[in-house]
Amino acid sequence: MDHRLAPEHAQLRRTVEEFARDEVAPVIGDFYERDAFPYEIVAKMGRMGLFGLPFPEEYGGMGGDYFALCLALEELARVDSSVAITLEAGVSLGAMPIHRFGSEEQKKTWLPRLCSGEALGAFGLTEPGGGSDASATRTTADLVDGAWVVNGTKSFITNSGTDITALATVTAVTGRRPDGRPEISAILVPSDTPGFTVGQKYSKVGWNASDTNELVFTDCRVPEANLVGRRGAGYSQFLRILDEGRIAIAALAVGLAQGCVDESLRYAAEREAFGRTIGGYQAIQFKIADMAARAHTARLAYYDAASRMLADEPFKRQAAIAKLVASNAAMDNARDATQIFGGYGFMNDYPVGRFYRDAKILEIGEGTSEVQRMLIARDLGLPA
Amino acid sequence: MNIVVLVKQVPDTATERKLRPEDNTLDRAASDGVINELDEYAIEEALLLKEKHGGEVTVLSMGPDQATDSIRKALSMGADKAVHLNDDALHGSDALQTAYALSKALGTLEFDVVVLGSESTDARTGVVGAALAEYLGLPQLTLAGKVDIEGRSIRIQRQTDYGHDVVEAELPAVVSVVEKINEPRYPSFKLIMQAKKKPVQKLTAAEAGIDVAKVGLNSAATEVVDAAAAPPRATGTVIKDEGDGGLKAAEFLAAKKFI
Ligand SMILES: Cc1cc2nc3c(=O)[nH]c(=O)nc-3n(C[C@H](O)[C@H](O)[C@H](O)COP(=O)(O)OP(=O)(O)OC[C@H]3O[C@@H](n4cnc5c(N)ncnc54)[C@H](O)[C@@H]3O)c2cc1C
Ligand SMILES: Cc1cc2nc3c(=O)[nH]c(=O)nc-3n(C[C@H](O)[C@H](O)[C@H](O)COP(=O)(O)OP(=O)(O)OC[C@H]3O[C@@H](n4cnc5c(N)ncnc54)[C@H](O)[C@@H]3O)c2cc1C
Numbered sequence: 106m107d108h109r110l111a112p113e114h115a116q117l118r119r120t121v122e123e124f125a126r127d128e129v130a131p132v133i134g135d136f137y138e139r140d141a142f143p144y145e146i147v148a149k150m151g152r153m154g155l156f157g158l159p160f161p162e163e164y165g166g167m168g169g170d171y172f173a174l175c176l177a178l179e180e181l182a183r184v185d186s187s188v189a190i191t192l193e194a195g196v197s198l199g200a201m202p203i204h205r206f207g208s209e210e211q212k213k214t215w216l217p218r219l220c221s222g223e224a225l226g227a228f229g230l231t232e233p234g235g236g237s238d239a240s241a242t243r244t245t246a247d248l249v250d251g252a253w254v255v256n257g258t259k260s261f262i263t264n265s266g267t268d269i270t271a272l273a274t275v276t277a278v279t280g281r282r283p284d285g286r287p288e289i290s291a292i293l294v295p296s297d298t299p300g301f302t303v304g305q306k307y308s309k310v311g312w313n314a315s316d317t318n319e320l321v322f323t324d325c326r327v328p329e330a331n332l333v334g335r336r337g338a339g340y341s342q343f344l345r346i347l348d349e350g351r352i353a354i355a356a357l358a359v360g361l362a363q364g365c366v367d368e369s370l371r372y373a374a375e376r377e378a379f380g381r382t383i384g385g386y387q388a389i390q391f392k393i394a395d396m397a398a399r400a401h402t403a404r405l406a407y408y409d410a411a412s413r414m415l416a417d418e419p420f421k422r423q424a425a426i427a428k429l430v431a432s433n434a435a436m437d438n439a440r441d442a443t444q445i446f447g448g449y450g451f452m453n454d455y456p457v458g459r460f461y462r463d464a465k466i467l468e469i470g471e472g473t474s475e476v477q478r479m480l481i482a483r484d485l486g487l488p489a
Numbered sequence: 490m491n492i493v494v495l496v497k498q499v500p501d502t503a504t505e506r507k508l509r510p511e512d513n514t515l516d517r518a519a520s521d522g523v524i525n526e527l528d529e530y531a532i533e534e535a536l537l538l539k540e541k542h543g544g545e546v547t548v549l550s551m552g553p554d555q556a557t558d559s560i561r562k563a564l565s566m567g568a569d570k571a572v573h574l575n576d577d578a579l580h581g582s583d584a585l586q587t588a589y590a591l592s593k594a595l596g597t598l599e600f601d602v603v604v605l606g607s608e609s610t611d612a613r614t615g616v617v618g619a620a621l622a623e624y625l626g627l628p629q630l631t632l633a634g635k636v637d638i639e640g641r642s643i644r645i646q647r648q649t650d651y652g653h654d655v656v657e658a659e660l661p662a663v664v665s666v667v668e669k670i671n672e673p674r675y676p677s678f679k680l681i682m683q684a685k686k687k688p689v690q691k692l693t694a695a696e697a698g699i700d701v702a703k704v705g706l707n708s709a710a711t712e713v714v715d716a717a718a719a720p721p722r723a724t725g726t727v728i729k730d731e732g733d734g735g736l737k738a739a740e741f742l743a744a745k746k747f748i
Contacts, residue, residue, distance in 0.1 A: 113681050116565065124675050154677030167678040 151222020165217035182360025187314035199226025206334030300325035490544035527606025581706025588620030
């Protein structure tokens, strides 16, 4: 029983911590204000190998594991969630489906570029008509003369419209199953395919230095070989991808929750009110103690889910629990940190202002908190 | 091209630094150790030289057991192997003795160029490079902001207050670097994993051929006799912009001789 990090994980954590402090923190506020994508930072993350963390060296990866990715996400999100989600979506949604389910040819073609961070991949599941209910997929892919013809619209797709976006793997209805339900498959669509249109860029409450767009596919033709995994297996494949992704989002949420603790500790030691530093007041101390406790327990929850996943044990429930408690921790800590900062907490020039705006999406993206509770309940044997 | 890069572990400048009350040497156990900042630039330059000219990069560090952390980090930036000079007899050595000890350790290695930082962040004497070159009887090229090697000749831009000098020497030589020279890389996870398998040779004073009578606190030429904490920093000057903010800021900087 040991939750301490192995030396190589500890060193990676420390390296990313330094990177976030020295390269991200000083400049990210400006990108955030301007709703601009930080290409230079992403390129640096690429050179450090962060986009290749959990992939084998033969495809340009770092030969690490999913837990290494989670540690990197946590450390980035301690400082800023926009760059963290860019990494999370690039690795766990963009590259992972190709790595897990793609053909040898697909892996050789795409993974080296995605691992280097020179190109980004996106994953399109959510549609205007629904995200939680994946069976509501309306996008279609018809096999015509040896090519998939994709038609439909995907909503809120991360990394889908940057200058370096190379592809989107999208779920689409490819036919009917014998029982009449839609057959859903995953199709890899390179971003330079005619008919691949980046629709509106959203004006978001948070994650403002990350890229989120609508994607529209109009008679978009890709080779038959661009099917990712088995035909009709799209549903079960993305369930696996989403289960893993929950651990990554939990790590990101823990980072935000910890960032709130870090900032509050610093500010409580500086700010004076009624003749003493506010950190001397029990009301503030208890807030910070609660914040630290939430970050810590949520961290243990994602460590546990990740260790099960790496040991090839069932981890669905633990991943859902980790995401649920970590996104709660992020929300609660962002609220408390903002309170500790008083009026300055409501200003965009302080990191806690960003934390506050970035926290809410964690209860929504990659499965809402309601969906996490549904997953936990089902895993406990309650009726669907 | 065989390159030796000198790496000193220093207390993290982000944490509080303390002297040991018994002998006024730095309490290295009390704070987290990190690589001396300029040594990261030295490592980067060594790696760039290797990428250009081939050969091997060897890390040499003198310090207690904890220095292993910094050695590991240097290896995970891409250095090939390391030598760790570690001996209780070396405790409390001053700059001159450190240079002597390092010169002896270098005597056990084959090298064309030694790269080091121009100054440490803890003791900041800035003399180890010069003293080391003297002990080795080699040319010293200090405060390098740029290094070029062609054949057996090495040429640097030596950064000065007024610009730079171009200094040239024959290899082997000792080069100390300044921040301007490059941008140190962050270790990748692949290199972090590989670093675990890279050889780290432990060297005692005797193995390096160091005369232990010449090193350590007792025979040091200098002694730290007293220490006082720096006075707390005065609060900053606030300039309110009433149309002339830029001018006032410039005047302030000029008065402090920054511009
Ligand atoms: C910034 C951002 C980035 C995103 N990136 C991506 C991406 O890269 N790829 C991608 O595919 N998607 C992405 N999404 C979409 C995101 O995953 C969905 O928004 C999310 O899954 C919820 O889907 P929905 O918005 O359609 O909400 P709905 O599914 O319409 O849910 C609305 C509400 O109803 C609740 N609800 C639904 N069903 C039930 C039920 N059975 N019982 C109880 N309550 C229920 C939900 O919990 C929620 O509170 C992103 C979203 C955002 C905001
Ligand atoms: C508070 C304090 C005050 C001190 N004052 C003095 C003093 O006044 N005079 C004095 O002689 N000594 C002094 N010392 C002792 C001093 O720390 C050591 O002797 C040290 O090695 C001297 O070098 P420096 O760190 O100043 O090196 P610098 O010359 O500033 O460092 C230049 C480079 O030399 C290399 N280098 C230095 N030390 C090592 C090492 N151990 N291993 C590998 N590479 C190394 C690094 O690349 C470094 O960047 C003091 C120590 C402390 C803690």
